[in-house]
Amino acid sequence: MSVMKAAGVVVEYNPLHNGHVHHLKETRRLTGADVVIAVMSGNFLQRGEPAFIDKWMRTELALCSGADIVFELPYRFAVAQASEFAEGAIGILAAARCGMFCFGSEDGSVEPFRNTLRLLQEEESGYDAEVRRIVKTGISYPAALSRAYRSIADVSADAGPLADLTKPNNILGFHYMKAASSITPEMAAFTIERTGTGYHELGADPDSGIMSATAIRKAVMAEGLTSDVLHAIPDHTADALERFRKAHGGFGGWDRFWPILRPLIIRDGASRLKEVAEMTEGLEYRIARAAHEASSYTEFMGAVKTKRYTWTRIQRILTHILCGMDKNEFSRLSHPRYLRLLGMTAAGRTYLNQNKDRFGLPLLSRAASTDDPMLKADIRASDLYAIGTGDRPGKDFRTPPIIAD
Amino acid sequence: MSVMKAAGVVVEYNPLHNGHVHHLKETRRLTGADVVIAVMSGNFLQRGEPAFIDKWMRTELALCSGADIVFELPYRFAVAQASEFAEGAIGILAAARCGMFCFGSEDGSVEPFRNTLRLLQEEESGYDAEVRRIVKTGISYPAALSRAYRSIADVSADAGPLADLTKPNNILGFHYMKAASSITPEMAAFTIERTGTGYHELGADPDSGIMSATAIRKAVMAEGLTSDVLHAIPDHTADALERFRKAHGGFGGWDRFWPILRPLIIRDGASRLKEVAEMTEGLEYRIARAAHEASSYTEFMGAVKTKRYTWTRIQRILTHILCGMDKNEFSRLSHPRYLRLLGMTAAGRTYLNQNKDRFGLPLLSRAASTDDPMLKADIRASDLYAIGTGDRPGKDFRTPPIIAD
Secondary structure (H helix, E strand, C coil): CCCCEEEEEEEEECCCCCCHHHHHHHHCCCCCCEEEEEEEEECECCCEEECCCCCHHHHHHHHCCCCCCCEEEEEHCCCCHHHHHHHHHHHHHHHHCCEEEEEEEECCHHHHHHHHHHHHHCCHHHHHHHHHHHCCCCCHHHHHHHHHHHHHHHCCHCCCCCCCCCCCHHHHHHHHHHHHHHHCCCEEECCCCCCCCCCCCCCCEEEHHHCHHHHHHHHHHHCCCHHHHHHHCHHHHHHHHHHHHHHHHCCHHHHHHHHHHHHHHHHHHHHHHEEEECCCCCCHHHHHHHHHHHHHHHHHHHCCCCCCCHHHHHHHHHHHHHHCEEHHHCCCCCCCCCCCEEEEHHHHHHHHHHHHHHHHCCCCCCCCCCCCCHHHHHHHHHHHHHHHHCCCCHHHHCCCEEECC | CCCCCCCEEEEEECCCCCHHHHHHHHHHHCCCCCEEEEEEEEEEECCCEEEECCHHHHHHHHCCCCCCEEEEEHHHHCCCCCHHHHHHHHHHHHHCCEEEEEEEEEECCHHHHHHHHHHHHHHHHHHHHHHHHHHHCCCCCCHHHHHHHHHHCCCCCHHCCCCCCCCCHHHHHHHHHHHHHHHCCCEEEEEEEECCCCCCCCEHHHHCCEECCCHHHHHHHHHCCHHHHHHCHHHHHHHHHHHHHHHHHCCHHHHHHHHHHHHHHHHHHHHHCCCCCCCCCHHHHHHHHHHHHCCCCHHHHHHHCCCCCCCHHHHHHHHHHHHCCCCHHHHHCCCCCCCCEEEEEHHHHHHHHHHHHHHCCCEEEHHHHHHHHCHHHHHHHHHEEEECCCCCCCCHCCCCCCCCC
């Protein structure tokens, strides 16, 4: 049998919709890969939110929709800023011998990303100084990155077309490219243009059959599986949403986790919250105070939010509080340590059999008793997710990889 | 105006019943005191349980039933083994210039306690060695104390009548006497015999109008304010129970706090649980494992309990987990630091005015912003109690001392 070629994608599928199906199809077509490997966030996501449905169901959906292998992106990278999210994901794809990867972006072409990467590498010290200067004026870090980038780009007309780093998928794409260039420069990058509505937009274009995951979650929470939603998701997703809702009386989300989060904050108090991963000086007091006073998650976030911190960063910190990830643990776990298999198709299994001896990291099919500190953090996060959604903890030990035929 | 004489009592009132009213009356009669000062546990009790109704309501009941002043026994002593509970309480009574104290006991006379105290002081080294020997055989510490005591008592016939230290109130009484003898030997001790059913007995003797607090809680949970219960408690207590139930949809107790406790345990894991106050080596693993598997508090305790640890000790450890009390903080807070006033009658106020300049500790009428680490722990415990009973945190800041006229 000839050697199979693999292409990687980095995904969250919260939940999986038609745009994601398109991305998987196009990845296979553009790269000519025999198998598509998805590195997927577990039960907590990069925006610092509990997943709408759990990682096992999302794995099923991925396998039904064109992915052949799903590896879990460990909590340490899944709930982290874009650069670390990307480094973890690309590190895993590299260890799994992916020669190619493909991401969705607003730009839809890798050239502007290459130019941007080269420009920022050339101008690194000037860029860094500019970022530091802007952050000191009280602007959030991501906004400062974007401003510094614009001021560098303005004076570098000869760099060629640059990626628009104000767009959320472009930002992630840029970080994938950057991570790949340092971890595995031989990995070929592809991108497809994201179709339909933007990531944060809540509107839907019913005719296109594309809604953002955010819009889908919002609609499902408010009105259930409306015809617009059904038009924007595969049948598998509709079925999974229905099963999850029936089994758990609702979906994952902060409103539902607030009754667990709040006593954790109140018990720990500012002095212990200070130690939580990604906590910035002073924010622990705002969080502790708001938890005492707020009677709902919305009220709580309203009291915590300031211009200085992005919503996403605050939510990631809350996720770290919930899942017990402190600064120490976070910094100790700097690189991927395993390939955690959540599911595979028959083709995926063949690929794993062909390549497992060549993988750069150990392949884990089961979470069974381990002392690996990175896996322990994944399992802890899963257990907290289970508690929050009224499920039994220990699911990582009970659940074998999903096999799709 | 002549100098007022004060007698102290150490109480939990969970909830206050006719036996407690009798104790307050007898304390006043036997000691001839002008005012009775109650040192009362806050929202968590010595047996490691959330109070059935909160400390403010229990303060009201105390003031309606014969106490003139209620001071809060800080969490550090309220949720601690008998010796520390007693040292904290007697230390507070001493600081409040109580010349006398009176406790309920099975023995009903102070003489056997004096003999026991003298005997154990004389035989201290033999006693300690015997306790250590018995604990090593796998027996719980309190059971070992009791056995060692019996073996010492057996060979000391000339010590005079000794207290029966297998009885729960005798044990506490012994520790009050012991604490007083070292902190304030000039404080006169009195005891009255506890009437009616024993502390742990669930049966009731309807004719006597006496039920144990445990029996009352059990009956109220199962059937509400039955005629037996109403016969065993003052009207004030019946009214308070009804108000608490209406305001909070139920009462304080572990079943109700389990949904908060469980995620704390699962998040912290054995490695962090190890640091919790009173945690004994190895128990953290049992607790962590049981929290994963159990679906109710009863199931959880069934899985944690072994002969080696008393139920009470395990529950205190759970309380420390819930309230965030770790070994470090516990050992740093070794002595009372203030007299926290929860309520007073007119006579109580006169006593405070007469004596406040002579008190051995600062008098706190309000919890308002403080950096005192002992008070912070009290407030944190109150806040967790509020969360567990569906109340708003911060009650310590909002609630002035109860004034009864």
